[in-house]
């Protein structure tokens with residue numbers, strides 16, 4: 001009672017509007033994160049209350065471009081300690097490390113592997129996986145089973161990352177043995193996302209228990225993880241183009257830039273949600289939007305089919321980068337269905353000695369408060385993206401939209417987050433995304449599957465959110481820090497004559 005009274009009447013955030021329950025307890029965000037709908041609830045709360053809302057006793061969420069840059073591009077701000085709930089080894093990885101110096105080192109080393117120039121070396125492996133993707137579509141197109149593009153994109157996402165992280169061929173695209181790991185990872189993310197909203201729940205230290213249950217249930221991802229690590233250790237350290245070969249020289253090196261072996265495996269494991277699940281969401285979302293928008297589909301198909309003369313010609317480089325409509329479609333899919341849709345919590349750095357108050361978009365934020373911008377809400381803020389639920393790639397094109405408007409949109413586009421903790425894998429993401437979509441549209445014509453399956457992708461069983469869930473034109477994401485999603489189910493028809501080079505592979 002006393003604590004509730006304090007939070008309502010005396011707390012420094014007492015004057016900020018927001019759902020009543022959120023002012024007194026983290027139950028509000030815990031409940032919505034358990035329901036995987038926190039992104040929708042946050043946007044709804046912004047609409048009902050204000051661009052700045054209190055979403056927990058100690059939490060502020062902003063919905064402005066100014067706040068985005070004030071928060072994420074600010075040396076006085078750190079990742080909030082709620083990220084520590086995702087710590088599995090004594091060594092933090094690039095995602096959950098808070099200390100700025102340690103982060104800088106990790107970012108330097110891992111950033112090299114994920115840079116644009118490094119991606120040129122990794123591209124042959126990626127192309128091989130994309131080749132398997134289109135070949136599998138060809139095989140499936142001849143069967144009677146419907147093709148779920150979420151499943152296909154989940155498999156290729158994990159296969160590509162398996163190679164980059166562990167130099168390991170998971171073969172999810174062709175062999176069902178390990179395909180359920182894609183879902184096991186999501187379950188783990190969901191649990192962590194709930195803990196991140198509720199620091200007190202995390203303090204109960206349930207994670208080791210959950211891990212123990214996983215072990216007892218012999219979760220296949222744990223077994224697979226051990227298998228991948230063992231296989232990696234057997235190889236000569238520079239045998240493959242993967243994370244281990246990049247970092248092996250830093251293992252216990254004496255010059256201060258040292259990493260432990262378990263730290264490298266923890267980084268490699270993080271690549272699965274970071275690089276596998278995110279690109280996957282983007283690809284599935286774009287196929288959803290293309291299957292619903294005949295105009296965009298025709299425009300993109302025409303662009304791809306006139307930019308190249310064969311499917312094998314489609315690879316990274318100026319020709320692919322010159323496909324401007326493709327780039328616009330990718331950004332529009334990432335805007336409407338951001339693969340990391342939630343609020344990425346930050347706090348004033350514990351080491352910040354500046355005596356002036358921390359100001360975010362004109363608001364003085366007291367120490368101890370955690371804050372952020374919700375990516376889904378910002379991407380659907382009409383002030384920055386008019387008609388936010390319409391899939392309109394043209395809004396990103398210089399030929400269709402004035403420069404001033406595009407500038408506003410670019411500064412509000414946060415799919416990869418901004419600032420020093422923004423995504424390190426952007427170059428890889430755009431390459432994989434473009435290759436998968438361009439090759440698919442080169443080899444195949446796509447149609448929505450008729451009947452009940454046509455509804456998969458936009459149907460939310462218990463939505464109740466006028467601001468989001470249940471829209472026919474929106475690809476539905478289930479917020480688990482990354483996302484879970486289903487569909488679209490498509491009919492994939494091989495183009496006459498063109499798919500011959502897939503038969504001969």
Ligand code: HEM
Pocket residue numbers: 094095107110114271274275276278279282334338339340344414415416417420421422423424425426428429
């Ligand atoms: C469409 C695809 C992708 C999206 C939308 C995306 C989005 C993001 C976001 C929002 C963050 C910030 C997370 C936070 O602040 O907690 C992030 C971080 C990160 N992402 Fe991505 N990502 C994508 C693809 C990738 C890929 C392919 C990789 C490669 C493995 C990757 C590696 C990373 C890494 C290493 C970080 C941590 C960066 C740091 O803290 O310095 N991402 N990503």
